[in-house]
Amino acid sequence: MLDGVPQYLASGLVVGGIYALIGLGFVIVFSVTRIVNFAQGEFVMLGALLMVTWQARGLGTPAAFVLTVLVVAAVGAVLERVAVRPLRRASGLSVLILTIGAAIALRGAGLVVWGTDPFAVAAFSPGPPLRIAGAVVVRQGLWVLGVAAVVFALLWWFFTRTYAGTAVRACAVNPRAARLMGIRVDRVFLLAFALSGALGAVAGAVVAPITYATYDMGLMLGLKGFVAAVLGGLVSPAGAIAGGFLLGVLESMAAGLLSSAYKDAVAFIVLIAVCLAQVTGRLPWRMVEEE
Amino acid sequence: MGSARRRALLLVVAAMIVAALPAAVPSRYVLSTLVFVALHALAALGLSLVMGFAGQVSLGQAAFFAIGAYVSGVLTASHGWNGWVALALATAAGAVTALAVGGPIFRLSGLLLAMATLGFGIIVYYVLVNWSDVTGGPSGLTGIPPLAIGGFRFDTDARVFRLAWGALLLVLWLTGNLVDSRVGRALRAVAASEAAAEAAGIHAARLKLGVFALAGAITALAGGLYAHYVAFINPSPFGFAYSVELVVMVVLGGVASLWGAVLGAAAVVALVEILRAALPALTASHGAAEYEIVVFGLILMVFMIFLPAGLSGGRRPA
Amino acid sequence: MHVTLALAILMLLWTAAPGLAQEPYRVGAIFSITGPGSSLGIPERDTALMLEADINRRGGVKGPDGALHPLKLVIYDDGSDETKAVLAAKKLIEEDKVVALVGTTLSGTSLAILDTVQRAEVPMVSCAAAAKIVEPAAERRWVFKTPQSDALIVGALVDHLKSRGLTRVGWLNVDYAFGQLGWLAFEQAAQRAGLTIVGNEKFGQKDVDITPQLTRVKGADPQAVVVWSIPPSASIATKNFADLGLRVPLFQSHGVGNKRYIELAGPAASGVTFPAGKLLVAEQLPDEDVQKSVLLAYARDFEARYGPRNTFGGHAWDAVQLVVGALGKAGADRAGVRAAIESTRNFVGITGVFDFSPTDHNGLDRRAVTMIRIVDGQWRLAR
Numbered sequence: 004m005l006d007g008v009p010q011y012l013a014s015g016l017v018v019g020g021i022y023a024l025i026g027l028g029f030v031i032v033f034s035v036t037r038i039v040n041f042a043q044g045e046f047v048m049l050g051a052l053l054m055v056t057w058q059a060r061g062l063g064t065p066a067a068f069v070l071t072v073l074v075v076a077a078v079g080a081v082l083e084r085v086a087v088r089p090l091r092r093a094s095g096l097s098v099l100i101l102t103i104g105a106a107i108a109l110r111g112a113g114l115v116v117w118g119t120d121p122f123a124v125a126a127f128s129p130g131p132p133l134r135i136a137g138a139v140v141v142r143q144g145l146w147v148l149g150v151a152a153v154v155f156a157l158l159w160w161f162f163t164r165t166y167a168g169t170a171v172r173a174c175a176v177n178p179r180a181a182r183l184m185g186i187r188v189d190r191v192f193l194l195a196f197a198l199s200g201a202l203g204a205v206a207g208a209v210v211a212p213i214t215y216a217t218y219d220m221g222l223m224l225g226l227k228g229f230v231a232a233v234l235g236g237l238v239s240p241a242g243a244i245a246g247g248f249l250l251g252v253l254e255s256m257a258a259g260l261l262s263s264a265y266k267d268a269v270a271f272i273v274l275i276a277v278c279l280a281q282v283t284g285r286l287p288w289r290m291v292e293e294e
Numbered sequence: 295m296g297s298a299r300r301r302a303l304l305l306v307v308a309a310m311i312v313a314a315l316p317a318a319v320p321s322r323y324v325l326s327t328l329v330f331v332a333l334h335a336l337a338a339l340g341l342s343l344v345m346g347f348a349g350q351v352s353l354g355q356a357a358f359f360a361i362g363a364y365v366s367g368v369l370t371a372s373h374g375w376n377g378w379v380a381l382a383l384a385t386a387a388g389a390v391t392a393l394a395v396g397g398p399i400f401r402l403s404g405l406l407l408a409m410a411t412l413g414f415g416i417i418v419y420y421v422l423v424n425w426s427d428v429t430g431g432p433s434g435l436t437g438i439p440p441l442a443i444g445g446f447r448f449d450t451d452a453r454v455f456r457l458a459w460g461a462l463l464l465v466l467w468l469t470g471n472l473v474d475s476r477v478g479r480a481l482r483a484v485a486a487s488e489a490a491a492e493a494a495g496i497h498a499a500r501l502k503l504g505v506f507a508l509a510g511a512i513t514a515l516a517g518g519l520y521a522h523y524v525a526f527i528n529p530s531p532f533g534f535a536y537s538v539e540l541v542v543m544v545v546l547g548g549v550a551s552l553w554g555a556v557l558g559a560a561a562v563v564a565l566v567e568i569l570r571a572a573l574p575a576l577t578a579s580h581g582a583a584e585y586e587i588v589v590f591g592l593i594l595m596v597f598m599i600f601l602p603a604g605l606s607g608g609r610r611p612a
Numbered sequence: 613m614h615v616t617l618a619l620a621i622l623m624l625l626w627t628a629a630p631g632l633a634q635e636p637y638r639v640g641a642i643f644s645i646t647g648p649g650s651s652l653g654i655p656e657r658d659t660a661l662m663l664e665a666d667i668n669r670r671g672g673v674k675g676p677d678g679a680l681h682p683l684k685l686v687i688y689d690d691g692s693d694e695t696k697a698v699l700a701a702k703k704l705i706e707e708d709k710v711v712a713l714v715g716t717t718l719s720g721t722s723l724a725i726l727d728t729v730q731r732a733e734v735p736m737v738s739c740a741a742a743a744k745i746v747e748p749a750a751e752r753r754w755v756f757k758t759p760q761s762d763a764l765i766v767g768a769l770v771d772h773l774k775s776r777g778l779t780r781v782g783w784l785n786v787d788y789a790f791g792q793l794g795w796l797a798f799e800q801a802a803q804r805a806g807l808t809i810v811g812n813e814k815f816g817q818k819d820v821d822i823t824p825q826l827t828r829v830k831g832a833d834p835q836a837v838v839v840w841s842i843p844p845s846a847s848i849a850t851k852n853f854a855d856l857g858l859r860v861p862l863f864q865s866h867g868v869g870n871k872r873y874i875e876l877a878g879p880a881a882s883g884v885t886f887p888a889g890k891l892l893v894a895e896q897l898p899d900e901d902v903q904k905s906v907l908l909a910y911a912r913d914f915e916a917r918y919g920p921r922n923t924f925g926g927h928a929w930d931a932v933q934l935v936v937g938a939l940g941k942a943g944a945d946r947a948g949v950r951a952a953i954e955s956t957r958n959f960v961g962i963t964g965v966f967d968f969s970p971t972d973h974n975g976l977d978r979r980a981v982t983m984i985r986i987v988d989g990q991w992r993l994a995r
Contacts, residue, residue, distance in 0.1 A: 007827040010856075014823040021820060039405070086595050093602035096351070100545045101598040103538060108591025111646075115584045119650040121844035123876045132855045139823070139855050214820040215844040215876055219648070223818035226534065233409050259824035263813040264787065266824075268420040271413035278406045278413075279398060322732075323706040327699055423787055424814075433742055433789040436723055449731075451702075524698060525727040528720045528789070531694045567699065570688055586689065587646055 011259035012252060013138035019251020020147040021213070024206035025228025026235065026243035027154060028199040034175045034238040035195040037095065041102040042082065044225015045109035046200050049075045050207020051216035052113060055122040064127055072204045078109075079200020083193050106221065113218030124211035143212045150209045151244065154202065158240045171195065175238070230274055250274075301470045305463055312459040316452035325451040327567055329523060332458035335559035336465060336516035338543040340509035342555040343469065345544055347481040348400075348502040351408045354415025355540045358388045358510045360422060360532035362517025364429055367438045367527045372428075377441040381518040388514020389507045396506040400499065415537050422529040434528030441522045454523050461519065462556070465512055469552055472508075481505065546597060548604025557605040561597075565590060636681040637673055637711065637939055639932070640688070640704030642725070643739075644717035647692025648788075648817065651842070651870075653717040656739055656928035658918045660685055660714065663932045666913075673936055675943045683936065686710060690721050697721035698728055705732045711944045714931045715739055717924075719789045722757070730754050735938070735950040737931040739924070742793055746973035756953055756973045758930035758963050760889065760980050762797035765866055768887040768981040770801040772994070773836060778861065782811040782834035784825055784849065786841035794840035794865055810834050815845060822849045826856055836860050842867035847876035854880035861885065870922035874989050885985045885994055889923050889963050892991045893984055906960050926962030933961065 025047055032040045050071050057067035082105055090098050132141045161168040173181040174191045182188050206228075207216070214220065231250050235242025250270055257269035316325060341355045362384040369380035399410040422429045429435065440449040441457070448457050472478050483491040484498045492498050521527050539562065547558025569586045597605075641660050644653035664685045667673060672682040686708045690697035697716055704710045705728070712735045716722045719742035726745070729736045730753065738745050738757040746752050773781060783798060785791030791814070802809055810832040813825035826849065829837055837860055839849045846868050853862055864873075866888040874881045890897060894907035910929055911921045918925075934953055942948025956975070959966040964980025985994040 007824070007831060010827045011824050014821050014827075018821045086599060089599050090602055093598075096345075096541075096545045096549065097598050097602040097604075100542055101595055103542060104591045104594030104598065106591070107594065108588050111584065111586075111588030111591055114646060114650070115588060119654050120872045121651075121847070121876055123878065139857065141855055210820070213848075215847065217844060219650075220818070222535070223816075224820075230409070230412075233405065237405065255821070255824045258813075258815075259828055263815060263825045263828070264424040265420055267816065268417045271416045275399065275410045275413045278402055278410045281406065282401050321706050323699070323702040326702045330695055330699065426792065431789075432787060432792045433719055433744075434723055436726070436744060524694065524724055526694075526723045528694065528723070530692075530720055530788070566696065567703075570700070570703070584646060587691070 007259050008256075009137040010139065011255045013135065013140050013144075015252030015255030016248060017140065017144035017147055017213070017251070018255060019231075019248035020144070020151045021206070021210045021224070021247070022227045022231040022250050023244045023247025024147065024151050024154065024209065025203070025224055026231035026247050027151075027158065027240055028202040028206065029229050029232040030235075030237060030240055030243045031158075031202060032195050032199045033232070035171055036087075036192055038087065038098050038102065039229070040196075040199060041099065041225070042106040042109055043199060043203055043228065044221030044223075045106050045113070046075050046079060046203025046221075047207040047210070047224050047228075048113055048216070048218060048221035049078060049109065050204030051124065051211035051214075051220065052117050052122065052207075052218065053204070054124050054208045054211055055117070055216050058125060064125065068205075068208050071208050072201045075204035075207075076197045076201035079203070080193055080197040082200075083196035087192065087196065088189065106225075110218060110221060113221075117216075117218055119218065121215040121217040122211075124208075124216055126212040127209070141213065143209075147209055147213070150205060151247075154205060155240055155244055162240075167194065230270075234274065234277060298471070298474055301467070305467050305470075309460070309463055312456060312463065316455055322451040325455045327563060329451065329455050329458050331556075331560045331563045332455075332462045333516045333520050333523070334540075334543060334563060335556040336458075336462050336519070337513045338540050338547070338555035338559050339462075339465060339469065339552065340512035340516075341540050342544045342547075342549060342552065343505050343512075344509045345541075346549050347485050348505045349485050350400075350403060350502070351411075351541060352506075352509075353408045353412035353534075353537050353541065354418070355411075355509070355513055356532045356534070356536035357415040357418035358392065358513035359517035359520070359536065360418055360529070361391055361510075362388050362514030363521040363527045363532070364422065364435075364517075365514070366518035367435050367521035368428060370522070371435055371438045377439060377522060381441065381515070381522070384518035385511050385515045388517075389511035391514075392507040392510025393503065396503045396510075400503050400506060412534070412537070415534060419529055419533050422532070430528070432529060434526055436526050438521050438525045438527065440525070448522070454519075458519055458523070461515065465515070466552055466556075469508075469512075473552070477501070542594065546594070546604055548606035550603065551606040554604050554606040561605060565593060636684075636944055637675070638684045638686060638708060638944075639935055639939075640686050640701075640708060640710035640713045641928075641932075642688050642690050642697055642700045642704070642713065642715035642717075642721070643928070644692040644721065645689035647690075649692040649718045649721075651872075652739075652924040653689070653692070655914075655918070655922050655925035656715070656717055657687060659914060659925035659928040660687065660932050662913060662917060663929065663936075667936065673939050675939065676941060677943065681939075681944075683939075685714075685932075690716055692718055692721065694721055694724035697725050701725040701728045702732075705729070705734050710734070711939065711946055712736065712935045712949050714928065714935060719745065719793070722755075726752070726755060733950075734946050735935075735953060737934055737953065739927040739931055742789065743974075749971050749973045752973060754950055756934070756968065756975075758927045758934070758961070758966075758974075760866075760963060760976050761974055762793045763801070764976060764978060764981055765887045766794065766797040766801050768978065768983060769838070769863060770798070770805045770807065772885070772887070772983050773807060773863070774805050776836075776861075778836040779806070780808050780810050780833070780835040782813075782829035782832055782837040783809055784811075784813045784815060784822070784829060784837070784839045784841075786817050786845055787814045788817060790842065790865075790867060791840050798838070798840070815841075815849070817841070817845050819845060820848070821852065823852045823856060826852050826858070830856060830858055834860060836863060838863045838865075840865045840867070843870070843873045843876055847873055847881075850877040850884060851880045866923060869984075870924075871920035874986060881986045882988065883986065885983060887981050888984050889926060889980060890982050891921055891923050891926050891962055893982065893993045896993045902960050902965060903962075907962060910962055923963070930959075930961035930963050930966070934959065934966070 028043045053071040126143045170186045231247035232243045234246030258266040365384035365387045366380040369375040480496045543558035547554030643657045667683045671680040688700040719740040722738040722740040741759040743761040811829040815822045864886040869888045897904045938949040938952035941952040956968045964976040966975035968975040983994040
């Protein structure tokens with residue numbers, strides 16, 4: 004039974020990379036706006052399905068990728084401008100329900116535009132799977148891990164090395180002080196949502212060759228990405244990456260070594276345990292700070 | 295004390311309407327819709343207590359609905375128990391589960407608690423799916439008998455309508471009294487400021503756990519009634535999506551009022567039914583179901599933008 | 613106050629919403645047009661609409677009175693949700709006053725509305741597969757179904773496995789009703805046929821990777837692997853299977869009976885064998901097959917309007933035609949339509965040739981199942 008462990012680990016890392024990429028989108032919005040954006044998974048769905056559409060129109064993967072990211076970033080921006088901004092002073096719950104409404108509407112739009120059938124998306128670099136240390140890894144899996152690394156590096160650079168990034172961080176720490184310092188909070192919110200849209204699109208585009216693209220893929224992927232982000236603290240990009248890998252490997256090991264029927268239950272038991280460990284101070288890393 | 299009188303009056307009027315309505319509205323479809331409104335409202339009412347008093351969001355409330363439905367359903371359909379005994383046990387099971395789960399996880403708050411409850415809900419779902427010897431697994435459990443008193447069976451829509459709304463009004467009355475009692479004042483103090491309440495000698499954690507248990511019981515009662523009404527249960531209506539739907543109902547109706555849960559449930563159920571009736575007429579084709587969920591989502595957004603405090607409006611009186 | 617007013621208007625709109633006051637022969641249909649069942653529900657809806665248009669173009673249904681009655685289908689979406697299905701059924705029965713019901717798409721929703729239709733004494737022809745929708749027939753007086761039961765489908769598969777000498781079998785199924793019912797049927801049939809099941813794994817319909825489960829099954833050294841699911845998870849399993857380099861034959865369920873499965877799985881689908889109805893291989897049937905002409909006509913009509921054929925639309929075709937046939941014999945009379953469906957013999961449909969009786973409300977036998985192999989991206993009759 005233990006023969007499978009290298010394979011479980013490899014599969015878990017690839018799936019974890021998927022969760023991590025999606026989790027990053029939650030982190031960007033939450034760290035700046037304290038909003039849990041339920042529509043994040045739908046950004047992923049849009050990213051995957053737009054890739055299908057552009058590829059069907061004959062665009063190459065790079066062009067389709069750029070176009071997809073731009074369009075979904077715009078969707079994120081529109082969501083902020085039209086719906087989130089009027090609710091700036093409302094309770095967090097109202098905004099949560101608002102994003103649930105947005106998620107439902109986007110999923111419905113996906114159904115109207117693309118129908119129910121799943122679509123295949125061409126792999127970025129086609130070819131037979133690779134054998135690494137006794138495990139089979141598909142090429143697109145390496146793309147997922149590579150893209151996650153690049154996105155992480157870009158975010159780090161943006162947040163620590165650019166003015167706009169610093170402004171975003173300032174808003175995250177203390178919006179009022181940031182405003183007094185002349186930072187336009189409205190713009191920062193807009194930027195955060197646009198970025199999360201772009202990130203969702205990147206995730207959707209790069210995972211679609213593995214998962215296929217369907218209008219209803221957003222709910223489950225969004226949920227797993229959210230769990231990954233929370234495991235890592237919900238305000239830290241590095242945490243989201245770590246949380247994604249933890250969740251992916253857990254699921255894969257549980258399916259391989261324990262019981263495939265209860266693999267999701269196992270993952271969520273660990274989630275609860277991690278939440279409890281945080282409160283009792285037994286967790287070596289910090290999750291969400293208590294409010 | 296004026297509020298207690300007003301509430302009593304409101305409930306009496308509501309009870310009279312409930313008693314009279316089936317005669318005035320003979321349509322089983324309308325009555326059945328209202329039965330589901332009452333069941334969802336009961337489930338949401340439980341959650342509304344957690345959100346309003348403990349100030350916490352549970353993303354796993356559907357699990358209690360499922361526990362109520364399965365305890366009552368399995369005991370009657372597979373073991374031939376009396377329906378009322380089964381329903382009482384189902385309600386108790388909701389409370390006991392909430393205490394068992396809440397003991398450890400109510401040390402959490404905010405997002406962490408929401409996460410933990412989400413996890414709990416999903417674990418319960420997988421137990422229902424995989425423990426198929428007892429639950430029937432994903433394909434469900436058939437043959438759940440209706441509730442009955444002697445030879446009088448709650449097997450028509452009109453009868454279940456009175457039963458479900460009777461239960462809802464009774465629970466509204468009881469929880470309303472609770473809100474006005476000493477315990478209720480302590481709860482409000484905790485909701486306003488936990489630290490200040492603790493300083494005043496209120497055991498906040500125990501109170502919040504009590505609310506969670508009560509909520510679990512109420513939601514489980516709704517689940518039990520659902521099982522006896524539909525006569526069939528399977529795990530899929532009790533998943534994460536239903537937990538989210540309950541949160542939507544509570545917030546849409548307004549966290550500030552117990553009636554908010556009723557309004558929210560009514561709004562969600564009615565909206566779906568209105569769209570079903572109106573959209574084919576509007577688009578002049580009957581291939582329009584795909585558009586229903588788009589419109590549903592948009593309307594939900596519009597509601598929140600213009601009525602962020604919910605349909606019942608305002609804040610819970612401090 | 614304006615809130616109360618708005619609610620009052622909503623309530624008014626809803627209760628007053630017209631049930632589309634119309635002419636004779638009103639038939640209700642409930643399909644899962646949205647939600648997890650939508651890839652089945654949409655072709656069912658499309659097929660039903662196509663039949664309605666075709667029948668009305670010919671003037672309608674000729675009733676027992678000799679007059680032509682237009683067919684009026686009232687179709688609702690249940691969103692793959694049990695509660696919505698119950699309400700849709702009650703609305704169709706009460707407000708739309710339909711004579712009979714077609715649907716639902718999924719086993720869960722069909723079982724949820726069972727009580728409603730039985731009590732209201734309205735005949736229903738389900739497009740969902742679970743055997744317990746119509747069994748025991750004595751207790752399911754008003755309910756019929758058109759898809760083959762799992763025992764039929766699985767029986768064909770087990771016979772095929774045995775005939776090829778594949779007796780050590782690894783099994784994986786999706787963790788909802790379709791997968792569970794397939795497993796229960798397979799466990800029984802395999803035991804009876806003397807097959808050894810060397811692995812039994814589950815996965816979720818939304819899982820993105822099924823490699824761990826397949827790795828486990830691979831470790832048990834099976835002679836064949838069966839995956840019971842529908843796309844996209846069925847396609848993901850197929851791809852993962854090929855990527856892992858398993859060299860044994862792969863079998864799937866009738867859930868992969870659409871072109872999309874082949875497109876998604878690509879070359880990995882090559883050689884996959886599955887039990888299904890004859891629709892997919894209609895052109896390859898011998899000319900003496902009684903279903904051939906019906907199948908070809910339906911495939912041609914459906915593909916001209918909506919795209920590649922699939923067996924799910926065929927279930928709706930059978931259900932609508934059964935009801936229409938019964939309307940022709942009994943007119944707009946619920947009890948009469950029920951009796952007419954129950955006495956339908958030798959009805960040549962898409963799923964098979966139906967012989968209903970008071971003890972059999974599915975009416976199909978093993979002839980309704982054939983083994984199909986995917987070769988070069990095409991369906992081929994397998995022997």
